[in-house]
Amino acid sequence: xxxxxxxxxxxxxxxxxxxxxxxxxxxxxxxxxxxxxxxxxxxxxxxxxxxxxxxxxxxxxxxxxxxxxxxxxxxxxxxxxxxxxxxxxxxxxxxxxxxxxxxxxxxxxxxxxxxxxxxxxxxxxxxxxxxxxxxxxxxxxxxxxxxxxxxxxxxxxxxxxxxxxxxxxxxxxxxxxxxxxxxxxxxxxxxxxxxxxxxxxxxxxxxxxxxxxxxxxxxxxxxxxxxxxxxxxxxxxxxxxxxxxxxxxxxxxxxxxxxxxxxxxxxxxxxxxxxxxxxxxxxxxxxxxxxxxxxxxxxxxxxxxxxxxxxxxxxxxxxxxxxxxxxxxxxxxxxxxxxxxxxxxxxxxxxxxxxxxxxxxxxxxxxxxxxxxxxxxxxxxxxxxxxxxxxxxxxxxxxxxxxxxxxxxxxxxxxxxxxxxxxxxxxxxxxxxxxxxxxxxxxxxxxxxxxxxxxxxxxxxxxxxxxxxxxxxxxxxxxxxxxxxxxxxxxxxxxxxxxxxxxxxx
Amino acid sequence: xxxxxxxxxxxxxxxxxxxxxxxxxxxxxxxxxxxxxxxxxxxxxxxxxxxxxxxxxxxxxxxxxxxxxxxxxxxxxxxxxxxxxxxxxxxxxxxxxxxxxxxxxxxxxxxxxxxxxxxxxxxxxxxxxxxxxxxxxxxxxxxxxxxxxxxxxxxxxxxxxxxxxxxxxxxxxxxxxxxxxxxxxxxxxxxxxxxxxxxxxxxxxxxxxxxxxxxxxxxxxxxxxxxxxxxxxxxxxxxxxxxxxxxxxxxxxxxxxxxxxxxxxxxxxxxxxxxxxxxxxxxxxxxxxxxxxxxxxxxxxxxxxxxxxxxxxxxxxxxxxxxxxxxxxxxxxxxxxxxxxxxxxxxxxxxxxxxxxxxxxxxxxxxxxxxxxxxxxxxxxxxxxxxxxxxxxxxxxxxxxxxxxxxxxxxxxxxxxxxxxxxxxxxxxxxxxxxxxxxxxxxxxxxxxxxxxxxxxxxxxxxxxxxxxxxxxxxxxxxxxxx
Numbered sequence: 008x009x010x011x012x013x014x015x016x017x018x019x020x021x022x023x024x025x026x027x028x029x030x031x032x033x034x035x036x037x038x039x040x041x042x043x044x045x046x047x048x049x050x051x052x053x054x055x056x057x058x059x060x061x062x063x064x065x066x067x068x069x070x071x072x073x074x075x076x077x078x079x080x081x082x083x084x085x086x087x088x089x090x091x092x093x094x095x096x097x098x099x100x101x102x103x104x105x106x107x108x109x110x111x112x113x114x115x116x117x118x119x120x121x122x123x124x125x126x127x128x129x130x131x132x133x134x135x136x137x138x139x140x141x142x143x144x145x146x147x148x149x150x151x152x153x154x155x156x157x158x159x160x161x162x163x164x165x166x167x168x169x170x171x172x173x174x175x176x177x178x179x180x181x182x183x184x185x186x187x188x189x190x191x192x193x194x195x196x197x198x199x200x201x202x203x204x205x206x207x208x209x210x211x212x213x214x215x216x217x218x219x220x221x222x223x224x225x226x227x228x229x230x231x232x233x234x235x236x237x238x239x240x241x242x243x244x245x246x247x248x249x250x251x252x253x254x255x256x257x258x259x260x261x262x263x264x265x266x267x268x269x270x271x272x273x274x275x276x277x278x279x280x281x282x283x284x285x286x287x288x289x290x291x292x293x294x295x296x297x298x299x300x301x302x303x304x305x306x307x308x309x310x311x312x313x314x315x316x317x318x319x320x321x322x323x324x325x326x327x328x329x330x331x332x333x334x335x336x337x338x339x340x341x342x343x344x345x346x347x348x349x350x351x352x353x354x355x356x357x358x359x360x361x362x363x364x365x366x367x368x369x370x371x372x373x374x375x376x377x378x379x380x381x382x383x384x385x386x387x388x389x390x391x392x393x394x395x396x397x398x399x400x401x402x403x404x405x406x407x408x409x410x411x412x413x414x415x416x417x418x419x420x421x422x423x424x425x426x427x428x429x430x431x432x433x434x435x436x437x438x439x440x441x442x443x444x445x446x447x448x449x450x451x452x453x454x455x456x457x458x459x460x461x462x463x464x465x466x467x468x469x470x471x472x473x474x475x476x477x478x479x480x481x482x483x484x485x486x487x488x489x490x491x492x493x494x495x496x497x498x499x500x501x502x503x504x505x506x507x508x509x510x511x512x513x
Numbered sequence: 514x515x516x517x518x519x520x521x522x523x524x525x526x527x528x529x530x531x532x533x534x535x536x537x538x539x540x541x542x543x544x545x546x547x548x549x550x551x552x553x554x555x556x557x558x559x560x561x562x563x564x565x566x567x568x569x570x571x572x573x574x575x576x577x578x579x580x581x582x583x584x585x586x587x588x589x590x591x592x593x594x595x596x597x598x599x600x601x602x603x604x605x606x607x608x609x610x611x612x613x614x615x616x617x618x619x620x621x622x623x624x625x626x627x628x629x630x631x632x633x634x635x636x637x638x639x640x641x642x643x644x645x646x647x648x649x650x651x652x653x654x655x656x657x658x659x660x661x662x663x664x665x666x667x668x669x670x671x672x673x674x675x676x677x678x679x680x681x682x683x684x685x686x687x688x689x690x691x692x693x694x695x696x697x698x699x700x701x702x703x704x705x706x707x708x709x710x711x712x713x714x715x716x717x718x719x720x721x722x723x724x725x726x727x728x729x730x731x732x733x734x735x736x737x738x739x740x741x742x743x744x745x746x747x748x749x750x751x752x753x754x755x756x757x758x759x760x761x762x763x764x765x766x767x768x769x770x771x772x773x774x775x776x777x778x779x780x781x782x783x784x785x786x787x788x789x790x791x792x793x794x795x796x797x798x799x800x801x802x803x804x805x806x807x808x809x810x811x812x813x814x815x816x817x818x819x820x821x822x823x824x825x826x827x828x829x830x831x832x833x834x835x836x837x838x839x840x841x842x843x844x845x846x847x848x849x850x851x852x853x854x855x856x857x858x859x860x861x862x863x864x865x866x867x868x869x870x871x872x873x874x875x876x877x878x879x880x881x882x883x884x885x886x887x888x889x890x891x892x893x894x895x896x897x898x899x900x901x902x903x904x905x906x907x908x909x910x911x912x913x914x915x916x917x918x919x920x921x922x923x924x925x926x927x928x929x930x931x932x933x934x935x936x937x938x939x940x941x942x943x944x945x946x947x948x949x950x951x952x953x954x955x956x957x958x959x960x961x962x963x964x965x966x967x968x969x970x971x972x973x974x975x976x977x978x979x980x981x982x983x984x985x986x987x988x989x990x991x992x993x994x995x996x
Contacts (some may be wrong), residue, residue: 107752107857108886130754154696163696165704166673179944187853189670189885189925191659191708192933192940193967194949198672198704207700219754246616249728249794314796370696372615402615402694440698493688494700500951512700 015067016047019091022059023051027097038074038092041085041446045072045092052097054172054180054211061209062178064091064506072508073209075116075144078355079151081443083204087510095146098211101125103186109217110169110186115146115210132220134161136254136347138354141273146210152202156254156308156350159400161218164201170214171197173207176502181208188216199497205508207501221253221310226319227338227347228252228309230327231302235259235380238305241330242373242400245307250322252307256350259380260301261395261409265360266349267300273352291348297336298346305332308347353397354405354443360395361409363445365421367428370403371437379404379435386427390420405442413447421448518574522556522598525566530557530604541581541599545646546932547848547896548589552579552599559604561679561687561717568715568961569685571598577964578683580711582623582654585646587849588930590658590710594965600715602653608632609718616723617676617693622653622716629721638723641668644926645834656716659708661926663759663833664790666884668724670926672707679718680706683961693720705952710928711963713956727792730758731802732820732829735787735809736780740764740867740879743785744860746812747883750789751856755804759790760884761833764863767840767878767891768832774839777832778825783815787883788833836880837891844893850909852916853925856886865915866890873908887925888916914939929967937969 016030027050029035035044051057064071070088073095074080098114101122105111106129113122119133120141126132136155137148149171154163161167170184183196200210232238238257245255258266272290298304305327309319320337327335338346349356358364371379376398383406387394393411398404408424410417425441432439494512498505522531532538532555542551553576558564571578577597584591593599606623613636618629626647630639643662644650650660656678661670668674677691691703706713737743743762750760763771763786768779779786787809791801806817820826840847854862863879866888870877881889890912894905913923917939924933937946946968953960953968 105855105857107748108855109751110855162669162673165701166669175944175948179947180942181945181948182941183945183949185853185920185922185940187855187886187921187925189661189665189853189882189887190922191670191926191928192922192924193929193937193945194952195659195672195704195708196948196952198701201701201704202698203700219756222754243614247725249725251793311794311797312800314800315794318794318796368698370692370694370698372612372617372694374614403696437694438692438696438698493690493702496955497700497702497705497952500955501948503951 015063015069015090018063019047019049019060022063023049023056027052035092038077038094040072040080040089043085043089045089047090048092048094050094050097054098054174057093057209057211058174058178058180060091060093061174061176061506065177065504068504069506070509071209071506072511073146073150073205075147076118076139076142078139078142079147079153082151082153083511085510086508093209095209096144099144102212106131109219110188110214111217112170112186112212112214113145114212116144119143119145119148126217127220130220130222131217133215134167134218135164136351138352140351145213149201149213150203150205150210154399154403156256156347156399158403159255160251160253165198167216167218168197168201168213169216171200171210172212173200174209174211176208176504176506180211184214186214204511206498206512207507209507223310223312224316225253225308225310225340225343226316227343228307228319228323228335229298229338229346230305230330230332230335231299232305232330232332233302235303235377237330237332238303239377241305241326241332244326244330245323246373246400248322248326250309250319252309252319254306254308254347254350255400256306257398257400258304258306258350259396260303261393262353262357262397263298263300263302263304265356265395266346267294267298269356269359271349271352271356271359273348273355292345294345294349295342297338297342299334302333306346306350308343350397357395357407357409358443361393361411362413363410363417363421363447364443365408365425365441365445365448366443367406368403368440368442369406369428369432369437371432371435373400373402375435375437379431379437382431382434383428386424386431390424392420392424413445418447421445519554521570522554522567525570526556526558526563530559531555541584541601542592544584544586544589544591546587546589546930547846548592548931550589550592550594550931551596552593553596555599555601557601557604561681564600564681564715564717565685565687567598567600568681568683572683572685572961577961578715579963580653580657580715582651582657583625583646583649585650586654586658586930587851587927588658588924588932590928590930590963590966591654592931594931602651605717611636613638615694616725617720618723619693619718619720620652621718622651622656624652626650626652626655633723637726639726640721641665641674641724642671645837652719652721653716656707656719657709657711658926658928661882661887663761663882666760666882667756667758672704674722675703675707675719676722677720678703678706678716680714681717682714683957683959687717691720695722708928710930710966712953712966713962715962729795729798730790730792730826731798732826733789733802733805734779734818734820734829735789735814736783736816736818737785737787737812737814738783739813740785740863741860742812742814743787744863744883746787746809746814747859748857749808749812750805751884753804753808755801757789757801757805757884758792759788760882761788762786762879762881762883763788763833763836764879766876767836767880770843770878771832771836771839774842775832775835777828779832788829833880840878840891840893844895846894846896848892848894848905848909850888850890850892850912851924851927852888852890852913852921854886854888854916854919854921856884858919859883859886862888862915862919866912869908869911869915873904875905875908877908882925885925886921910936931966934965934967935969935971937967
């Protein structure tokens with residue numbers, strides 16, 4: 008730490024007191040992002056303190072990266088500068104909750120689990136069944152843009168985030184949206200915070216629409232298939248049926264084997280309802296022998312009255328048979344959490360599965376799944392990497408390469424595969440993002456920035472446009488032309504001095 | 514209008530795509546609100562390239578550009594507040610693609626909301642946002658205003674159904690944001706542009722999600738002898754974790770007016786009705802309808818009718834969706850408000866609206882989206898009576914202020930436009946405006962697109978701007994028309 012940064016520490020201490028500023032290397036290294044260590048860690052307890060810290064940072068042009076439980080800090084490119092880690096976990100209060108209105112406002116550092124515990128008392132919940140569930144804060148969840156299996160029914164956070172308060176880049180306290188479920192007053196700036204990785208503003212409070220928990224009863228359904236085609240046929244049949252499951256995920260054998268063999272040390276908190284089991288032990292129960300780890304699986308959860316559950320059971324069993332599933336199992340509230348807990352924690356289980364786990368997020372239209380799955384498998388096979396895949400039925404999938412070595416040769420092959428996976432995303436009219444890369448990935452190669460980590464593609468073209476409809480030339484072949492300057496302009500509007508998480512997105 | 518300029522636009526688009534005579538422009542100086550603003554020129558582009566060229570030419574002559582769909586908006590969003598070129602999307606009305614398998618449609622902005630649902634219907638799909646004006650309003654306008662509608666309670670508003678946009682920026686560049694599948698790995702620019710009221714860019718193509726038609730639908734009409742009971746019922750339905758597809762309220766005075774006109778079968782002697790719809794699996798619908806009926810009975814509903822068939826259901830909805838037309842028979846003009854309140858405050862808010870109406874001497878009708886707390890009080894007035902008109906505005910401002918006081922917002926689905934821009938300081942601080950302005954300027958630095966909207970023109974807080982009563986000529990500076 009140089010002289011001026013010691014100075015900064017003194018000034019930070021004058022803002023929020025010495026007990027909440029740390030500059031010793033041990034403390035700071037806990038906040039490292041890809042081995043880049045901040046000079047100071049600050050833990051503000053109010054939005055006023057956050058504003059003061061940001062004003063100081065703006066004055067001194069210090070790079071600030073806000074964080075919550077630090078479970079997803081590896082998402083995004085490594086920061087180009089990183090002076091202050093802004094630990095937001097002290098802003099952990101529910102400041103407003105009116106169960107009758109189904110709206111809630113809480114500090115960015117509030118753990119989702121804590122929030123849901125309060126909501127469950129009123130038979131409500133926030134459908135954010137995200138990885139690292141028992142640790143994750145709502146601020147980190149929103150900033151990282153991570154999704155959850157429940158998006159099948161409830162959508163992603165952008166669909167139920169109704170407002171936010173945050174500190175912009177000059178240290179001013181701003182808000183957008185509100186605490187009502189329907190609101191078009193002013194720009195929806197809070198939507199921009201989703202997936203912003205802390206680059207636009209420091210989120211201090213978030214307002215959500217809450218949802219009635221599926222308390223009447225819920226079940227899980229797992230169908231196994233020898234190949235991906237079967238799961239896709241069943242996915243399609245369900246999409247065309249009147250059924251509206253809460254979750255609908257396809258799991259490949261690579262991930263199924265990890266599910267069957269690993270027991271993540273994650274508490275078995277509620278999976279998506281106030282299940283009686285949510286007070287129980289500190290790790291998920293082993294998965295039952297009804298699970299077939301060498302096959303492709305389609306997993307669906309659904310909820311409702313006994314009549315509704317019967318209807319789902321009947322219809323799903325029938326559709327599974329038509330799709331030639333080799334087995335189809337219904338899971339009740341005691342057996343379901345073991346699998347849905349693993350679905351929730353897929354990403355952290357994958358990260359533990361290999362020293363060089365590399366996880367991609369790809370978004371394509373569901374009709375592209377079959378070809379994309381095959382292509383991804385080829386890429387992994389060619390490189391000789393074990394791999395795992397979970398696809399949310401709406402079109403977002405997570406694909407992991409799981410090399411079992413960390414040597415330079417492995418990293419070189421990983422690099423090659425990464426480029427191929429980006430190409431695959433483009434080839435199928437989708438988007439590909441490198442979500443998690445091993446810490447060693449950028450170092451020996453030093454070419455992290457050779458990869459466009461987020462690569463947009465040509466606009467997707469439909470596969471089934473009826474001929475009577477006129478087609479517009481610009482809808483098909485024009486290249487996606489979102490210029491970087493477009494995002495840059497937005498970044499400058501929020502953060503004119505580029506002090507927030509510089510280099511993480513742009 | 515300078516004839517040289519008209520010729521330049523005619524040369525660009527052809528003479529049949531340019532209007533400039535005062536009698537033609539008159540048609541474009543109003544929308545569904547009480548505001549007015551006349552453009553200097555109205556043009557009809559055929560393509561994004563046309564739009565880009567229009568924007569370029571307008572910039573050359575320092576003329577602002579205002580986009581417009583069907584002009585059904587209720588906040589003056591599609592009015593040329595400071596004159597300039599009005600760009601009407603009526604000819605960009607093609608459904609470019611219907612991707613049944615992936616449940617997506619790609620449309621031009623001038624496609625009428627209802628037409629998309631009709632085109633999707635044979636595939637058992639529909640476009641969920643359904644504003645009351647759905648048979649005439651355009652999807653481009655829906656995107657600009659982030660429109661809602663009765664059936665957005667469970668399904669979400671426009672922004673929840675848009676995955677990608679093609680846009681023309683004020684510098685005439687054509688860009689695309691989002692992706693067809695959604696979940697594009699960038700800042701959620703689609704989320705920013707939807708609901709930005711045409712102040713950031715002009716939308717030239719929209720990719721939307723199509724929803725699958727439910728297996729079963731039940732429409733219930735619950736009849737109450739007191740408004741309080743109806744309001745309590747809404748609060749209780751929400752509290753009991755039931756999310757109907759729609760939950761609309763009409764108060765007694767309004768429903769009698771509607772019934773005279775539409776003959777939807779609303780009971781003439783009741784104090785309020787709730788029009789509630791549940792949809793989904795037949796088993797879900799049966800259970801929810803039973804639960805709702807029970808809640809209604811608990812709150813002293815006189816009767817709960819269930820529509821027996823589609824014809825009866827359509828008639829009930831016709832009564833709801835055409836209510837504003839029916840009210841038009843009672844007074845020369847009406848002013849529809851759009852406040853939002855936390856749902857649990859519904860009973861007290863309705864009482865307060867009644868008191869405010871009494872105090873100012875107005876019968877204020879209420880017909881609104883009760884399920885999501887989106888109020889639409891309607892003030893009937895005669896615009897020729899200046900004193901009455903001013904009282905109407907004062908009463909309206911008081912209602913909106915009350916909505917904000919109890920934790921609500923200025924507008925739930927109609928937009929801020931020029932109607933509510935001066936009320937914005939009730940909700941937003943200088944710092945909020947400063948940031949919104951910087952975001953605005955990031956895309957529209959010279960305010961050449963739809964100037965004079967959303968942002969307050971004055972520093973004064975909480976006055977509804979009183980417009981000039983006559984059809985005033987377009988003014989030339991953004992602050993020129995403000996009192």
